[in-house]
Amino acid sequence: MTSIKTTLKRKQAQQEILQAALPYIESGKYNQLSIREFCHEIGVTTGMFYRYYKTKSDLLAFYAIDTSKLLFDSLKDNFPTMSLREKLVSFCMASIKPLQTMGPESLFVFLNVKNPECNCDVSRQLFYDQIRYVFDSTYDGHQYAEEDLLDISNQLVILEKGIVYEWYSRQDDPTFELMPVAEHCFDKALDAYSFLNDEKS
Amino acid sequence: MTSIKTTLKRKQAQQEILQAALPYIESGKYNQLSIREFCHEIGVTTGMFYRYYKTKSDLLAFYAIDTSKLLFDSLKDNFPTMSLREKLVSFCMASIKPLQTMGPESLFVFLNVKNPECNCDVSRQLFYDQIRYVFDSTYDGHQYAEEDLLDISNQLVILEKGIVYEWYSRQDDPTFELMPVAEHCFDKALDAYSFLNDEKS
Numbered sequence: 346m347t348s349i350k351t352t353l354k355r356k357q358a359q360q361e362i363l364q365a366a367l368p369y370i371e372s373g374k375y376n377q378l379s380i381r382e383f384c385h386e387i388g389v390t391t392g393m394f395y396r397y398y399k400t401k402s403d404l405l406a407f408y409a410i411d412t413s414k415l416l417f418d419s420l421k422d423n424f425p426t427m428s429l430r431e432k433l434v435s436f437c438m439a440s441i442k443p444l445q446t447m448g449p450e451s452l453f454v455f456l457n458v459k460n461p462e463c464n465c466d467v468s469r470q471l472f473y474d475q476i477r478y479v480f481d482s483t484y485d486g487h488q489y490a491e492e493d494l495l496d497i498s499n500q501l502v503i504l505e506k507g508i509v510y511e512w513y514s515r516q517d518d519p520t521f522e523l524m525p526v527a528e529h530c531f532d533k534a535l536d537a538y539s540f541l542n543d544e545k546s
Numbered sequence: 547m548t549s550i551k552t553t554l555k556r557k558q559a560q561q562e563i564l565q566a567a568l569p570y571i572e573s574g575k576y577n578q579l580s581i582r583e584f585c586h587e588i589g590v591t592t593g594m595f596y597r598y599y600k601t602k603s604d605l606l607a608f609y610a611i612d613t614s615k616l617l618f619d620s621l622k623d624n625f626p627t628m629s630l631r632e633k634l635v636s637f638c639m640a641s642i643k644p645l646q647t648m649g650p651e652s653l654f655v656f657l658n659v660k661n662p663e664c665n666c667d668v669s670r671q672l673f674y675d676q677i678r679y680v681f682d683s684t685y686d687g688h689q690y691a692e693e694d695l696l697d698i699s700n701q702l703v704i705l706e707k708g709i710v711y712e713w714y715s716r717q718d719d720p721t722f723e724l725m726p727v728a729e730h731c732f733d734k735a736l737d738a739y740s741f742l743n744d745e746k747s
Binding site: 496499503504505507510511530533534536537538 | 712
């Protein structure tokens with residue numbers, strides 16, 4: 346059995362490598378380097394890298410989930426002044442943001458489910474948990490139907506995938522801008538949920 | 547300049563190869579064969595194949611677009627008895643159907659925009675044209691706003707990509723069934739367009 350201490354140490358080491366990787370991911374350079382080149386740049390051995398990340402795209406998955414969590418946490422500070430609907434759109438935009446930073450090329454490596462380290466269940470569960478948090482932070486008790494929550498979560502997560510796919514396929518189209526398109530799509534999708542319009546925050 | 551006769555001959559040859567390929571595509575066998583093996587099976591030379599299709603996945607793109615057009619044409623027969631909303635959902639389902647038949651593996655080969663033969667603009671334009679036909683067949687003249695039409699078309703095409711992506715990523719999940727999920731997603735998305743609810747067919 347892995348002890349809590351070991352788990353924490355592991356997470357810390359993963360975080361340290363991620364921190365070193367950030368400038369490379371955010372400049373798009375990460376995608377162009379081999380693991381060996383990347384490890385040389387940040388000054389770790391490839392053995393050390395493989396101890397904490399299974400593959401090059403495993404690190405991207407870690408980045409996407411970690412950054413999305415951080416963005417969501419900072420979003421929470423503004424929750425008291427926001428309507429449920431505004432919270433939902435902001436949350437969705439925060440989940441798109443790290444994917445945008447990663448860039449379409451890395452994104453597609455990350456999203457290719459043939460890579461076993463991209464565990465789609467994990468990110469879907471995280472998405473649902475965060476949406477649930479948004480609802481819980483708005484309503485006292487459970488004035489919403491669990492069914493609606495699941496339905497919204499599924500619809501938004503599928504839409505998110507579609508937006509990202511569209512973005513990937515229109516990389517050479519200067520008229521396509523990820524963030525405004527995403528915001529409009531999410532906003533439009535929420536129009537379908539009439540109970541969002543008579544909510545009190 | 548290519549004459550109409552040459553274009554027609556080309557289309558006919560493409561159709562003949564596609565017809566021969568159908569059982570292989572629909573049984574999932576196409577994906578497992580190399581071009582050479584496939585050509586041997588259907589009795590054409592690889593030279594002949596490459597004369598009419600650029601790559602293996604070019605044939606899949608041709609299949610998807612061709613089948614979707616055929617399904618859409620057969621759908622039109624039932625249009626007089628359908629509401630605008632029913633037509634839109636049926637149209638979307640008809641556009642998913644060939645992708646389902648193709649299977650997730652082939653689908654991903656086809657959807658990978660790195661293959662230049664998968665021209666996303668072509669399929670997006672086709673999607674829009676068919677949605678426009680749905681509207682035109684419902685309203686006399688132009689009682690709908692062009693803006694709404696574009697908005698619905700974009701939203702549905704992005705959603706379609708998300709659904710297909712979700713399907714691809716959940717191939718091993720027995721609880722995920724493409725057709726019911728797709729129908730629910732499209733139907734839910736249309737809830738956002740209030741003018742669909744007070745339309746007359």
